[in-house]
Amino acid sequence: MASLSGLCSSFPSLKPNNRIGGELGPVRKDSLAVSTRSNSSFKHSVAREVSADLSKTNDVAGLKQAKQGGLEKDPKALWRRYVDWLYQHKELGLYLDVSRIGFSDEFVSEMEPRFQAAFKAMEELERGAIANPDEGRMVGHYWLRNAKLAPNPFLQVQIDKTLAAVCDFADAVISGKIKPPSPEGRFTQILSVGIGGSALGPQFVAEALAPDNPPLKIRFIDNTDPAGIDHQVAQLGPELASTLVIVISKSGGTPETRNGLLEVQKAFREAGLDFAKQGVAITQENSLLDNTARIEGWVARFPMFDWVGGRTSEMSAGVDIREMLVGASMMDEATRSTVLRKNPAALLALCWYWATDGIGSKDMVVLPYKDSLLLFSRYLQQLVMESLGKEFDLDGNRVNQGISVYGNKGSTDQHAYIQQLREGVHNFFVTFIEVLRDRPPGHDWELEPGVTCGDYLFGMLQGTRSALYANDRESITVTVQEVTPRSVGALIALYERAVGIYASLVNINAYHQPGVEAGKKAAGEVLALQKRVLAVLNEASHFSLPSSPLIQRLDDLQMQFSHFNAHCEDPAESLTLQEIADRCHAPDDIEMIYKIIEHMAANDRALIAEGDCGSPYSLKVFLGECNVDELYA
Numbered sequence: 001m002a003s004l005s006g007l008c009s010s011f012p013s014l015k016p017n018n019r020i021g022g023e024l025g026p027v028r029k030d031s032l033a034v035s036t037r038s039n040s041s042f043k044h045s046v047a048r049e050v051s052a053d054l055s056k057t058n059d060v061a062g063l064k065q066a067k068q069g070g071l072e073k074d075p076k077a078l079w080r081r082y083v084d085w086l087y088q089h090k091e092l093g094l095y096l097d098v099s100r101i102g103f104s105d106e107f108v109s110e111m112e113p114r115f116q117a118a119f120k121a122m123e124e125l126e127r128g129a130i131a132n133p134d135e136g137r138m139v140g141h142y143w144l145r146n147a148k149l150a151p152n153p154f155l156q157v158q159i160d161k162t163l164a165a166v167c168d169f170a171d172a173v174i175s176g177k178i179k180p181p182s183p184e185g186r187f188t189q190i191l192s193v194g195i196g197g198s199a200l201g202p203q204f205v206a207e208a209l210a211p212d213n214p215p216l217k218i219r220f221i222d223n224t225d226p227a228g229i230d231h232q233v234a235q236l237g238p239e240l241a242s243t244l245v246i247v248i249s250k251s252g253g254t255p256e257t258r259n260g261l262l263e264v265q266k267a268f269r270e271a272g273l274d275f276a277k278q279g280v281a282i283t284q285e286n287s288l289l290d291n292t293a294r295i296e297g298w299v300a301r302f303p304m305f306d307w308v309g310g311r312t313s314e315m316s317a318g319v320d321i322r323e324m325l326v327g328a329s330m331m332d333e334a335t336r337s338t339v340l341r342k343n344p345a346a347l348l349a350l351c352w353y354w355a356t357d358g359i360g361s362k363d364m365v366v367l368p369y370k371d372s373l374l375l376f377s378r379y380l381q382q383l384v385m386e387s388l389g390k391e392f393d394l395d396g397n398r399v400n401q402g403i404s405v406y407g408n409k410g411s412t413d414q415h416a417y418i419q420q421l422r423e424g425v426h427n428f429f430v431t432f433i434e435v436l437r438d439r440p441p442g443h444d445w446e447l448e449p450g451v452t453c454g455d456y457l458f459g460m461l462q463g464t465r466s467a468l469y470a471n472d473r474e475s476i477t478v479t480v481q482e483v484t485p486r487s488v489g490a491l492i493a494l495y496e497r498a499v500g501i502y503a504s505l506v507n508i509n510a511y512h513q514p515g516v517e518a519g520k521k522a523a524g525e526v527l528a529l530q531k532r533v534l535a536v537l538n539e540a541s542h543f544s545l546p547s548s549p550l551i552q553r554l555d556d557l558q559m560q561f562s563h564f565n566a567h568c569e570d571p572a573e574s575l576t577l578q579e580i581a582d583r584c585h586a587p588d589d590i591e592m593i594y595k596i597i598e599h600m601a602a603n604d605r606a607l608i609a610e611g612d613c614g615s616p617y618s619l620k621v622f623l624g625e626c627n628v629d630e631l632y633a
C-alpha cells in the first residue's frame with residue numbers, strides 16, 4: 001500500500017488559492033447603497049459591456065417610491081396581484097408566487113435593462129465563457145443536465161460517460177455485483193466524507209429523497225470534529241465491514257476531508273479491514289485524493305470537473321441522478337427565458353433585489369413546510385452566501401455584497417423564532433416552500449372531522465404567510481406537487497440560476513470564494529505555531545528527541561522519556577505563557593499560544609504545573625508525555 005500519510009501530508013497546500021482582485025482605496029459604504037438609501041448613482045454595473053449605459057439610469061426610483069408607499073393590503077387588489085404574477089411550470093408542477101413581495105411596476109420596468117444584461121451574461125456563461133475570471137474558469141454546471149450544451153465534443157463525451165459510469169456503479173453496488181470482502185457479501189451502509197458543497201448537496205438530497213427502507217443507509221462525516229467522526233464510526237459498529245466509504249472533494253485537498261479519511265482509515269485498520277476494498281473517490285482527475293485512490297487501488301474513482309463549483313456540483317457524480325437531472329434540465333430550459341415574468345429564477349432575483357435593496361439589507365429566511373426538505377435551507381445557505389458574499393465587484397469596487405440565509409422547517413419554526421419574525425426586528429424576507437401532496441395516496445385519514453394532519457401543516461403555512469404579511473413582512477412562496485427526484489432537481493436548478501442572475505444584477509463573480517481562503521490560511525498558521533510551542537516545551541523538558549522521524553512508536557518514546565526522567569538531574573522545566581511566547585519568537589501571539597495550551601491541556605497533551613486557564617498570567621506549563629511524536633506529524 002502506498003504511504004498515505006506521505007501523500008496526505010501535503011493535502012492542505014493543494015487547494016487552489018483564489019486571488020482577490022486589485023488594490024483599492026476605501027469606499028464609503030453609504031455611497032454604495034442602491035437608490036432607496038440615497039439618490040447617488042447606482043454603483044453595481046450589471047455586466048462590463050453594459051455598465052456604462054446603466055450607470056446613467058441607475059436611480060431605481062420605483063424601488064424608493066413603492067417602499068415608501070407600503071405593501072398592498074386590499075384583498076381584491078392583492079388577489080389580482082397574486083393571479084397576475086403567478087408563475088406556473090405545468091410539466092414540473094411548480095408554482096412561484098411573488099405577490100407578497102411589494103415591488104412596483106415602475107421598479108420592474110427600471111430593472112428590465114439590468115435583467116436583459118443578466119440574461120445575456122447567463123447565455124454567455126452557458127456557452128463556455130470564462131464566467132469565473134479570478135480563477136480563469138468556465139462555469140458549466142448547466143451542461144451536466146444536458147451534455148449537448150457543453151462547448152466541445154470532448155466535454156460532452158466526458159459528461160455522458162461519467163453519468164453512465166455512476167449509474168452502472170450504483171446498480172452494481174445495490175445488486176451486490178460490487179461487494180465488500182466481508183462475509184455479508186453486500187454493502188449495507190454508505191459513509192460519505194466531504195465538506196461544504198461536497199457534503200451539503202448529498203446531505204440535502206439524501207434526506208429529501210430517502211425511501212423508508214433504503215437499500216443502503218447513508219451517514220456523513222462533514223467536519224474535522226473527532227468526537228463527531230468517532231460517533232459516526234461507532235454507529236456503524238460491525239457494519240463497518242459492509243460500508244462503502246465515498247470520499248468527495250473537488251480539489252482533493254481539503255484538510256477536513258483529508259482528516260475524515262485518515263480517521264476512517266484508522267478505524268478500518270483497527271477493525272482488521274482493508275479500506276481500499278471499500279473506498280470510492282469523487283474528485284478532480286489527478287488531485288491528491290485521486291492519486292491516492294489510484295495508487296492504493298480503491299474500488300472506484302469518479303471525476304469532478306474543474307468547471308463545476310463545489311456548491312453547484314450536486315448534479316455531478318455521487319447519487320442516482322437521472323430523474324434529478326431531468327427536473328433540473330426542465331428548469332434550466334424555463335429559466336433561459338428572457339421574459340422576466342416567464343422566468344422563475346429571474347422573478348426570484350427580482351424579489352431578492354427588491355427585498356434587500358440590491359445590497360443584502362435583509363436576510364433570506366427559508367421555511368420548507370416538509371420534514372424531508374429540512375436541509376434545503378442549509379443547502380441554500382452555502383449556495384447563496386458563498387456565491388453572493390463578495391467584497392469586490394467585477395470592476396474592483398469594494399461592495400461587500402451578500403444575502404444572509406437561514407431557516408429550519410415549518411411548522412417547527414413557529415415554536416421557535418416566528419415570534420421575532422412577526423413582531424421583532426424587521427430585517428428579513430421569507431421564502432416558503434410548500435409541498436401540495438401531504439403523504440402517498442391511500443394513507444390519509446381525518447384526525448378530526450374534515451381535517452387531516454397535512455391540513456394542519458397547510459394551515460400553519462398559510463396562516464404564517466398571512467400573519468407576516470399583515471405586519472408588512474414580505475414573502476415568496478415556491479410550491480411543488482411532491483418531493484421527488486425531479487422536483488428536487490428543479491428546485492436546485494431554480495436557485496442555481498437565480499443566484500447567477502442576481503450576481504449579474506449586482507455585478508459580482510458568483511463562482512469563486514476567495515474569502516474562505518483567509519480562514520484556512522490562518523488555521524494553517526495556528527497549527528504551525530502549535531508545533532513551535534511543542535518544540536519549546538519539549539526543549540524545556542530536556543527530553544532528547546529521537547533523531548529519525550521513523551521512530552514514532554509511542555511505547556518506545558515513553559520508555560525513553562521515563563528512562564531519561566529517572567536519570568535526569570534537572571527535571572522538566574515548566575514555563576509561563578510569556579516565556580513560551582518569547583522562546584517561540586512570537587511575543588505578539590501570546591493569546592493564540594494561551595488558546596493552544598488551553599486546548600492541549602484539555603486533551604491531556606500539555607500539563608499545567610501551576611495556576612489554571614481562568615488566570616492566564618498564573619499558568620506554568622510543561623509537556624505531557626504523549627505528545628512528542630506530534631512534532632513529526
Ligand SMILES: O=P(O)(O)OC[C@H]1O[C@](O)(CO)[C@@H](O)[C@@H]1O
Nearest residue numbers: 196197198249250251254310516
Ligand atoms: O470539494 P472540496 O474541494 O473539498 O471543497 C469543499 C468546499 O470548500 C470550499 O472550497 C470552500 O473552501 C467550498 O466552495 C467547497 O464546497
